[in-house]
Amino acid sequence: MSGGWKGSTRRQRLPSNWASEIRPAAHARNPEHICHLCGQPGGDYLDHKNPGDDHSPDNLDWAHDRVPPHCHRFKSSREGLAARPKRNRTPEEHPGLL
Numbered sequence: 001m002s003g004g005w006k007g008s009t010r011r012q013r014l015p016s017n018w019a020s021e022i023r024p025a026a027h028a029r030n031p032e033h034i035c036h037l038c039g040q041p042g043g044d045y046l047d048h049k050n051p052g053d054d055h056s057p058d059n060l061d062w063a064h065d066r067v068p069p070h071c072h073r074f075k076s077s078r079e080g081l082a083a084r085p086k087r088n089r090t091p092e093e094h095p096g097l098l
């Protein structure tokens with residue numbers, strides 16, 4: 001099998017029914033995967049709105065991670081700041097980016 005995940009640390013422990021039940025249920029609730037951070041469809045990542053082990057449907061919603069505009073990456077790196085992208089994209093530097 002593929003072993004490309006070695007060395008990556010997972011911030012959250014996903015329950016055993018994550019892929020079989022939780023993700024499909026979240027998909028059924030939000031079939032367009034509307035991103036809870038920017039409000040646009042196409043989110044590829046099922047995000048925990050409140051970080052932790054709360055896997056209840058209310059705490060899970062989709063976000064853009066590997067696809068633009070990468071809302072979840074901004075949330076992760078700027079948690080606590082205003083993480084919501086503005087309606088209009090303004091070309092500005094990201095001072096917190098490493």
Ligand SMILES: [Zn+2]
Binds near residue numbers: 069
């Ligand atoms: Zn988004």
